[in-house]
Amino acid sequence: MLASMQGLKDLVARLLARPDEIMLSLGAGGELLVARLRALLSLLILAMPLIAALGGAKSSEVVIGLALAVFVNLMAQIWLALARRQLRYGWLPYATGTYDVSLTTLVLVLLALGDPVAATNSIVVWCFYLIAIAITALRNDGRLTLYVSALALLQYALLVAVVFSLAPHETLVSIDYGTASIATQVERLLVILMMGLLTSVIVYRMQRLVEMSGNDGLTGLPNRAWLLQGMPRMFETIRNDGGSLTLALLDLDRFKRINDEIGHRDGDRAIRHFVAAVNEILQEKERLVRIGGQEFVVLMHCPIGSAWERLDRLRRSMGDRPFLPESGRDPQVITFSGGLAAFPVDGGHVSALLGSADRRLQLAKRDGRNRVVARDA
Numbered sequence: 001m002l003a004s005m006q007g008l009k010d011l012v013a014r015l016l017a018r019p020d021e022i023m024l025s026l027g028a029g030g031e032l033l034v035a036r037l038r039a040l041l042s043l044l045i046l047a048m049p050l051i052a053a054l055g056g057a058k059s060s061e062v063v064i065g066l067a068l069a070v071f072v073n074l075m076a077q078i079w080l081a082l083a084r085r086q087l088r089y090g091w092l093p094y095a096t097g098t099y100d101v102s103l104t105t106l107v108l109v110l111l112a113l114g115d116p117v118a119a120t121n122s123i124v125v126w127c128f129y130l131i132a133i134a135i136t137a138l139r140n141d142g143r144l145t146l147y148v149s150a151l152a153l154l155q156y157a158l159l160v161a162v163v164f165s166l167a168p169h170e171t172l173v174s175i176d177y178g179t180a181s182i183a184t185q186v187e188r189l190l191v192i193l194m195m196g197l198l199t200s201v202i203v204y205r206m207q208r209l210v211e212m213s214g215n216d217g218l219t220g221l222p223n224r225a226w227l228l229q230g231m232p233r234m235f236e237t238i239r240n241d242g243g244s245l246t247l248a249l250l251d252l253d254r255f256k257r258i259n260d261e262i263g264h265r266d267g268d269r270a271i272r273h274f275v276a277a278v279n280e281i282l283q284e285k286e287r288l289v290r291i292g293g294q295e296f297v298v299l300m301h302c303p304i305g306s307a308w309e310r311l312d313r314l315r316r317s318m319g320d321r322p323f324l325p326e327s328g329r330d331p332q333v334i335t336f337s338g339g340l341a342a343f344p345v346d347g348g349h350v351s352a353l354l355g356s357a358d359r360r361l362q363l364a365k366r367d368g369r370n371r372v373v374a375r376d377a
């Protein structure tokens with residue numbers, strides 16, 4: 001019971017939180033997918049007034065239908081152009097979500113002008129509320145799903161209230177659409193609510209999976225997958241806003257020997273001991289990433305000279321904080337070697353920067369380990 005309450009609290013907290021950069025970047029990809037889908041579906045809408053004309057609809061209805069279809073296509077192209085700019089516009093998913101829901105309401109209002117029951121009993125148009133909510137799952141943002149669901153509930157409830165209070169009682173029976181009943185409308189509102197809750201759970205689950213695939217189980221640190229996804233964005237921010245970035249590649253020295261001496265379990269704890277020490281020197285927005293067994297990357301927002309000074313100070317301090325194995329074996333001093341590379345001087349993309357840092361790490365190892373190298377020999 002306590003565990004399920006905790007799970008629920010976690011779900012709500014996560015849905016209301018701002019997604020991190022990786023999640024937002026995946027969401028921007030989802031926004032582009034939605035925009036492409038919308039553009040494709042809008043083309044199909046163009047065919048509807050033409051089919052209606054062939055079926056003998058009134059010319060005024062065909063003209064209104066055609067004008068609406070052209071408007072929908074124009075908007076779809078505008079949303080597509082904006083979505084192509086990826087993360088540039090944080091408000092875009094909210095604008096497109098509002099548009100999708102409001103367009104559905106608008107079409108229902110237009111239907112209501114001809115036949116009030118069409119607004120309350122139409123199945124096809126009403127389903128677009130559910131589609132608008134479902135496609136928010138592709139944006140990886142719980143706040144967006146909650147917002148679009150609440151908007152759909154509110155707009156549809158208002159529409160129904162207006163139809164029932166303004167339309168004369170005898171018009172609430174239609175040959176084409178049947179009878180408008182309050183009970184059916186309450187059911188429809190419940191279905192919208194259920195779709196909102198279901199989509200929220202899908203977003204929560206997707207966020208958890210993305211997080212798990214980008215995190216290391218032993219230390220909880222981001223992993224190589226996270227690094228490869230997150231770094232291009234970090235480069236872009238530095239190119240646009242300025243600032244310094246130094247990548248440090250750190251590798252524990254002779255860790256095989258330490259493992260042999262204290263055992264694998266204590267070896268794991270020694271890795272966490274090292275991670276805690278590095279975390280202490282990190283400043284805001286700097287990240288430590290575990291890219292391999294005993295290999296780590298530190299992303300530091302400072303010039304390479306100060307990065308070297310900070311890491312070398314850490315290296316020297318490791319002797320003052322030996323690791324105490326649980327097995328009762330002798331305390332172990334954990335040392336590391338490091339290679340540093342500055343963006344963009346030593347590399348303008350991930351593999352070039354990692355390559356420069358690795359070259360310098362190998363120099364540190366070759367020169368006896370327990371040292372940090374920031375220049376090629």
Ligand SMILES: Nc1nc2c(ncn2[C@@H]2O[C@H](COP(=O)(O)OP(=O)(O)OP(=O)(O)O)[C@@H](O)[C@H]2O)c(=O)[nH]1
Nearest residue numbers: 251252253254255256257259264265267268293294
């Ligand atoms: N306990 C533990 N050991 C690990 C983990 N990942 C890698 N290792 C060990 O780390 C050791 C790395 O050994 P090597 O690559 O030979 O390097 P090294 O002994 O550190 O020597 P140098 O890097 O040359 O200083 C291996 O014995 C791995 O088993 C882990 O998650 N836990």
